Amino acid sequence: MIQPLSLDSARALIDFSGGGASTDIASEQQLEGSLALHNLLAKKPFVYLADEVGMGKTYVALGTVALFRHFHPHWRVLYITPRENIQQKWLKELRNFTANNWRVTDNCVRSFQGTPAYGISVCHSLLDFAREAVLNPRRDFILRLTSFSFGLGENTQQWVGKREELLDLIPWLERSDFSLRDKEEFKTNFACALNAIVPHFDLVIVDECHNLKHGFQAKGGASRNRLLGYLLGSHDAPKQFLHYAKRFDRVLALSATPLESDYRELWNQQDIFGYGEPVLIDNEINDAEKKKAVEQFLVRRLTQLTINGKVHTKNMYRREWRNGGVSVHDEPLRMADDQQKLIVALVQKKVAEVLGSERFNHSFQIGMLASFESFLETAKVKSHNEDDSVFDNSEQTDQDIEREGIDTNSVNQLARSFQQRFGKSLPHPKMDAVAESLKSSFSTGKKSLVFVRRVKSVSELSEKLNRHYDTWLKGYLINQLDPKLHEEFEKAFIRYENERKVDQRRELIGKSPDYDMDEEINDLRAELFQDKEDEGANENFFAWFFRGKGPKGIFSGAAFNRNRLSSEGSAYSTFFENNYVQALLGETRDPILVIANLVSLSNNEARAQLRAHAHSLFLQRSRQKKYQRSPVFLAYQEAALQLLASQSRDKDIKERALIMVRERFGNKPIIGSFPPKDFPQPDSSLLEKTFFTEIIKRPTLRACLCPEERFDDFTTQFRRQEQRRELLVAAARLGQPFVDLWILMVNRLESLSAGVQERSEYRSKELLDDYLNLLEQQSQRPDEYRAFRELNEIANHFDLILAVNFPTIQQESLKKLPHLFGRALARQTPVGGMSGGINKSLVQQFRMPGYPLILVTTDVLQEGEDLHTFCSQVIHYGIAWTPSALEQRTGRVDRIRSLASRRLQQTQNVTDDDLLQVFYPHLNETVERLQVERVYERMNRFIRLMHHQLIGDISEDSYVNTKQDMIVRPLTRDIVPIRERLQTPFDVKDEWLCKDLPFASTDAVQRSNEAILHFQRVVDYLEDKFELLTEPSSNTWSYFVTLFMNRSGLPVLKGQRLQELRHQPLTLFLRAAISDHGSILLRCVSPVGQVAWNDLYHMERINLVHQQIHIGRICAISDAKKRTYDLTIELDMLFHPDTTQLEEVADLVERTASSADRIEQTLLGIDQPMDKFRIDLLEEPKRG
Amino acid sequence: VDNIQKILHEIAGRTNSSSPKAEPRRTTAVHLIENGVQLEFVNGRKQNVSVVYQGTHYRFVSVVLRRGGVEQIGREKILPLSWLRNREINLVAFTLDKRGRLIGSIEQPYKTADPAEVFYYLENLAWECDQLEYLLRGIGDMD
Secondary structure (H helix, E strand, C coil): CCCCCCCCHHHHEEECHHHCCCCCHHHHHHHHHHHHHHHCCCCCCEEEEEECCCCCCHHHHHHHHHHHHHHHCCCCEEEEECCCCHHHHHHHHHHHHHHHHHHHCCCCCCCCCCCCCCCCEEECCHHHHHHHHHHHCEEEEEEEEHHHCCCCCCCCHHHHHHHHHHHHHHHHHHHHHHCCCHHHHHHHHHHHHHHHCCCCEEEECCCCHHHHHCCCCCCCCHHHHHHHHHCCCCCCCCCCCCCCCCCCCCEEECCCCCCCCHHHHHHHHHHCCCCCCHHCCCCCCCHHEEEHHHHEEEEEECCEEEECCCEHHHHHHEEEEECCCCCCCCCCCCCCCHHHHHHHHHHHHHHHHHHHCCCCCEECCCCCCCCCCCCCCCCCCCCCCCCCEEECCCHHCCCHHHHHHCEEEEEEEEHHHHHHHHHCCCCCCCHHHHHHHHHCCCHHHHHHECCCCCCHHHHHHHHHHHHHHHHHHHHHHHCCCHHHHHHHHHHHHHHHHHHHHHHHHHHHHHHCCCCCCHHHHHHHHHHHHHCCCCCCCCCCHHHHHHHCCCCEECCHHHHHHHHHHCCCCCCCCCCCCCCCHHHCCCCCHHHHHHHHHHHHHHHHHHHHHHHHHHHHHHHHHHCCCCCCCHHHHHHHHHHHHHHHHHCCCCCCHHHHHHHHHHHCCCCCCCCCCCCCCCCCCCHHHHHCCCCHHHCCCCCCHHHHHHHCCCCCCCCHHHHHHHHHHHHHHHHHCCCHHHHHHHHHHHHHHHHCCCHHHCCCCHHHHHHHHHHHHHHHHHCCCCCCCCHHHHHHHHCCHHHHHHHHHHHCCCCCCCCHHHHHHHCCCCCCCCEEEEEECCCCHHHHHCCCCCCCCCEEHHHHHHHCCCCCCCCCEEECCCCCCCCHHHHHHCCCCCCCCCCHHHHHHCHHHHHHHHHHHCCCCCCCCCHHHHHHHHHHHHHHHHHHHCCCCCCCCCCCCCCEEEEHHHHHHHCCCCCCCCCCCCCCCCCCCCCCCCCCCCCCCCHHHHHHHHHHHHHEEEEEEEECCCCCCCCCCCCCCEEEEEEECCCCCCCCCCCCCCCCCEEEEEEHHHHEEECCCCCCEEEEEEEEEECCCCHHHHHHHHHHHHHHHCCEEEEEEEEEECCEEEEEECCCEECCCCCCCCCHHHHHHHHHHHHHHHHHHHCCCCCCCCCHHHHHHHHHHHCC | CCHHHHHHHHHHEEEEEHHHHHCCCEEEEEECCCCCEEEEECCCCCEEEEEEEECCCCEEEEEEEEEHHHHCHHHHHHHHHHHHHHHCCCCEEEEEECCCCCCEEEEEEEHHHHHHHHHHHHHHHHHHHHHHHHHHHHCCCCC
């Protein structure tokens, strides 16, 4: 029985303003939403959250789940998301919500580690789901809708393969249940059979549920919807299946566009789960009554911004460019000259001929005429993947000819003819105008998101924009470079252009018109997901000159980065490092003397200790015989901090040094060595000037670029400062700001030839001063998009950037940050293109200031990815046919804390340019105008339907009929944007907030706190009992340690002699026992080693040893890359401060370590220390 | 040993017993049997758990598959499956025993055992074994 909760109870548990993701008003609205849904779901099996795009529906839903789980920890939730990137997004948001918005450590929602207390499995197919459910059904699962439309070719061998995989998982299924007679029947049976091992879910969350608006049909209809219904058991199976049953209790549907034209669409979505409300499809009942019924289970709130004291709804703060132009609002797109007009007229004639043919009857699918987007030849794509066709969302039609674009052949003929006759490509006025208007982004830094329908338009538009970018960058560089360098630079530029042309030709020759796009996309995906080193590219001059290896023989930006800033021996290798000792002690002429005084040593003794220790650290860090600058610098920094951390008389410095060394370098035992004479003295390393030591002396600039962090807790303060530093460094070295740094360098070197730097007197210190001077100068002109602007924006929006791009940063070791940020910001390009799949790093970069400034994409980015943080302009270059798709696309940049909302709320005198800009570029006087008018009309009807009342019947037809539409336009059309303030009829009702209910709580938090106290007693006891080596990463809820094992395989007790010992690393930590209310388990994990997947011999041997000792459980973690199992021994016990005795825990630890040690000997015959397992072991307590 | 026997008697004496905080409550009855207890669940399924004494510890053991069942599926599949499942669940250790059976077990020192804790372990073990039996043999029901 689910009890409703009061608003106060919910507020005590959730803080939506946490983590910087929401404003105050938005967070209260989110809280009310979570609670309303909770209380509605307590009594209704189907509830819909239809808040407008960008209001944080995901968080609201996560809040609802968390409220349920806090009071019912055994709850299981199934998330169904549209596609893979959105699965990942849910996982990310789930972790964010748990860490930042859930207020308490209750071991039901949030674990001691700050992570979700329950397990979560992200599944990549239905079979993957089945596999994971077999391993552990008692957790949450995140599926994707595309898994339900698994493609089966006509070849039944493929079906047989699927069947065998399923039978392998569920050995007791009948093979005869899977007849190969009919594909759809096979799929249905597959889903019904799989239902047998689907765990029971208390709640199913369906994200973007409007995707299911076509409903469930036992035969025919969307097979995806049918499979979903059968998998969950919401409809009777078509025949007898053993154990077939309904596998869920209630459904929470999410979508900003739950319906478009009829309440039947809502019923269809409900009916997939068996909850269709008859009133919604009853023709005898009017729409007002239906709306009332919907108000009982649907919640929709509207985004509102208060601008200059006036409330604006979404339609008011968006500025729509519905007349087609892109340079002057409400103006149509102008054709540049008579040639363009002639070409457009010619294409129109051709299109009219095609449409006029009997076959098409003057009709075409919205968005699916190639000529609307390009006059370039559209390659006929041979592809086996449903996603890879001429247009995105090819599901819009099932006609092959329409999927290819009915005018494609005609346009191709024209394009070829024009190319042959005039030797150049057929110009396209719309593409040219859009590219022309977007090119200003390169000098303003303004971001734009461009949606196309035709897949090939992504590369064509990107190519045009890249050429504009090259022109701009060349001009910028010529302007900034010393005139002496112009000739060399021009030569370099010509070389780049030649190389690019050669590569383009090669590409053209290499691709026949029937090339296999699957292969290319697979290669591309492989590249995206591998952490390959950036080789540079020649898509634009920035990629060629500033990224990767760069051109040979030139002191390019790439060469400067790679050979100077990154080279360990270079004088510039410490340019962006931090001098921690100086940060701790302040600037001093003789840091060794200061250190010596603090640790009560003579100057010589301190120097000797520092050298001995630094040399030992250097050997750990570098295998080079030569003492290179960067590793020596870091070794001395670490050595000095360690010395201060262990011996400083000043308590504050000691404590800070300890934190700095632990967080930045990781605690290591202090081991001295005998440094050779030529090992450098500490002075220069401790006095080293870097960007960060120098910027401190310029407080104004510092406040703009890396403002000082102030926290009571020094660990947090230091970590934040380092996070800021590393992000700034990655941006300064990998993006547009690096151009300015390179310009400074070469202007001083006075040459672009490779090796010039070695011959120059110009040194790091001078570059530091020059760079800081330059940044100061640029700070006087903040409107110019240069290095300062980008770095300043990153500093100003640091928390927002971390929240959207690096949500797990607080759990990351500082040592990992260069890799993390470096990887995120690598391969920057001013213009990004995306189709077929998500390029995660491009998306991540678009959420930050800097490159890419323009992102051209198909519908792959339509849902799920938030792109609002630094972009307030969306261009519907190719138009989607449903208002929901358009709304989803625009919604990418219209979300809580978007650039537009920040600007509008901060600006005093708002102009139209400050609004969120939405473009629909098209050419008037062409059939494209008919298309956009149809879409505008549908958009208006959608708004009226969701906010006022339904008006008339709305055509579900995605066709434009040129003949009919020409006659009726434009008088009867409702195409002007609706500007009045919108009102929602579906707001949260007061009764759903249960304000009068008493405060509800559990004792879970108190029990967690008591457990932590008792855990500390346990740790103290273990340290008294055993000889052990504790890891510095241990904390109040997890303990990492190496036990020493004697010859008998038992841990060495305190005070026993340490001889011929084996080591056994292990971790002991507290975790939630989710299936029971608030119970806490103590788990001990000790690693053993690896065994190959197919090595049955060793598996049997391990099993034999285990049969003899019968201690602990053997656990395997599958590593698909290596095809191995990582083995551990684990033991759990119930943990309760009142009943758990200290000897019991010692016994648990002893038995785990003994068992692991013995099996390790059997498996490997060797003894592996903590170093071998440390990284993996540290992750153990974070397991859900 | 006596202590454990006493606890088992106490647990079996309860009607509709369950660990007080467990939710949902699964066990409807506990019966004493030779060498252990039998748990009866809300879905009507029953699972036997035997007690093995090992020095200072007791071990609750419950059979998932007999040797024939294991061989039908194949030891090469069962062995890694049991280890992978061990990784995912709490408390229970699945393993192939000397008799070639797939068993689940939980071990604890008997000196510190108390009824609530013992029942908690018994219920978890029996339920996990029943669930795995369902997945491998199709007998029973999915949780």
